[in-house]
Amino acid sequence: MSKFPDFEIGDKWILSHRGEKNPVDPFKPNNYFIEKERTVSGTVGDVSTIILTNSECPFRCLMCDLWKNTTDKPVPEGAISEQIEYALSHLPVTKHLKLYNSGSFFDNRAITKNDYKKIASLVDNFETVIVESHPAFINKNTLLFRNLIKPKLQVAIGLETVHPEVLQKLNKKMKLADFERSVRFLSSNGIFSRAFVLLRPPFLSESEGVSWAKKSIFYAFSTGVTSCTVIPVRSGNGALDALAANNYFEKPDIRSLEEVIEYGIELNEGLVFSDLWDIDSFSSCNKCLEKRKERLLQMNLDQIIYPEILCSCTGNPPSGW
Ligand code: SF4
Ligand SMILES: [Zn+2]
Secondary structure (H helix, E strand, O other), rough: OOOOEEEEEEHHHHHHHOOOOOOOOOOOEEEEEEEEEEOOOEEEEEEEEEOOOOOOOOOOOOOHHHHHHEEEOOOOOHHHHHHOOOHHHOOOOOOEEEEEEOOOOOOOOOOHHHHHHHHHHHHHHOEEEEEEOHHHHHHHHHHHHHHHOEEEEEEEEEEEEOHHHHHHOOOOOOOHHHHHHHHHHHHHHEEEEEEEEEEEEOOOHHHHHHHHHOOOOOHHHOOOOEEEEEEEEEOOOOOHHHHHHOOOOOOOOOHHHHHHHHHHHHHOOEEEEEEEOOOOHOOOOOOOHHHHHHHHHHHHHOOOOOOOOOHHHOOOOOOOO
């Protein structure tokens, strides 16, 4: 079998494999919670994270499942600030805030410029605000928002992978040059950026997945990002399940995530985080899962490589097993 399928993977094919969306309320956030994170200044702090309910992203990336909790039409003006207000009133006070909107914060169809002022007033007391955006929307709107807010702005961008053919097949409609241009634009305007890097996107074996994730981290730091978050790719969005059924995709193993994070920390070019959401699904060994999770969490916070977990699943059980 060829590494790549012979049919075209575009919007039409991806959309045809989607299931139903979940019902959402445009005036209530999808989710909100506190997570601990190491900051650029080297301290560990609580981050208020708000997953906003927003309209569906205009891109249809092959690996994306964020569309499941989005609206078909733009949310009404004022809805986003109402969601932020609601979440903040239910969260303890923190210094850092993530506003993730399942798309691009600077896409005016998602969040209109008219909303910026109210949002800015709500985030006034934070030290950092982190939003996400596709490079296509990183432009003067970004500067407009930055000028309105007191906290330091950070923008997260999905680099996904530097594998040229896989990046193209992901249907993100982004070239590496677009990513690089955006990071440089942000840096030259005093805005931090972070990259999302995929661990084992479709069409790659486990070892290729590890190798390309490492190359992607190296590249991201070379462009000037201050941090990288490594996301193990999971199925469940329809398209990836169809690819998995035909052996074009398999989810990575938690041990590969550990290897990539070790590499990233060792590089010492910036912060390297593992995305631990749904991490249990990337392990088939109950004996070491909890220890590996704890190790990844501590490495996220301390940016130190902790001793490897010994287990029979890797052929090196600790003595006494
Ligand atoms: S740009 Fe981001 S939110 Fe939009 S489809 Fe791609 S991965 Fe999903
Ligand atoms: Zn094990």
